[in-house]
Amino acid sequence: MTCTALLVIDxxxxxxxxxxxSPRWPEILERIGALAARAAAAGLPxxxxxxxxxxxxxxxxxxxxxxLDPVLARTPPSAVCRKTACDAFFGTALQAELDRRGVKRLxxxxxxxxxxxxxTCRRAVSLGYDVVLVGDAHATADSGALSADQIIAHLNDTLxxxxxxxxxxxxxxxxxxxxxxxxxx
Numbered sequence: 001m002t003c004t005a006l007l008v009i010d011x012x013x014x015x016x017x018x019x020x021x022s023p024r025w026p027e028i029l030e031r032i033g034a035l036a037a038r039a040a041a042a043g044l045p046x047x048x049x050x051x052x053x054x055x056x057x058x059x060x061x062x063x064x065x066x067x068l069d070p071v072l073a074r075t076p077p078s079a080v081c082r083k084t085a086c087d088a089f090f091g092t093a094l095q096a097e098l099d100r101r102g103v104k105r106l107x108x109x110x111x112x113x114x115x116x117x118x119x120t121c122r123r124a125v126s127l128g129y130d131v132v133l134v135g136d137a138h139a140t141a142d143s144g145a146l147s148a149d150q151i152i153a154h155l156n157d158t159l160x161x162x163x164x165x166x167x168x169x170x171x172x173x174x175x176x177x178x179x180x181x182x183x184x185x
Contacts, residue, residue: 004182005103006039009049009110014065017058019141022148033071043183045078086119105130109137126164135171
């Protein structure tokens with residue numbers, strides 16, 4: 001059974017439609033694609049989470065914006081989990097998929113930092129999963145009060161060490177992840 005899986009959240013073509021993403025988004029996107037490829041090569045399950053927006057939403061099901069970003073096409077997923085809320089576990093089969101694979105630790109990357117990434121990390125920990133938030137592989141857009149990069153930095157600082165019981169969030173950079181050692185650990 002596998003102990004670690006990579007969860008890539010909402011890396012969809014339309015995620016930043018009408019928004020101003022981090023100026024580092026192109027490099028973050030490439031890093032997410034490379035991380036998915038490394039994880040798959042190391043034997044880790046790679047699970048893409050895809051947000052299903054309603055009619056008229058920038059991620060409306062079946063629309064161009066709803067499609068996964070082409071950078072993810074380089075690494076076929078082990079599974080795709082579709083969601084309708086910020087929490088990738090809420091009303092989805094994600095937990096059953098992870099349990100079926102024996103996953104105890106999640107690597108988390110994707111979009112939007114303060115919404116789906118944050119909510120999913122916190123929920124995962126409350127469900128007993130250890131989480132490694134890949135601090136340089138998640139992104140968001142500017143808000144009225146903070147720039148995207150300020151939001152990303154704040155989330156990394158806030159979640160590093162967040163715990164519930166024996167499970168916790170650790171923030172690490174993509175380059176520092178020993179993926180090869182985590183396939184059966």
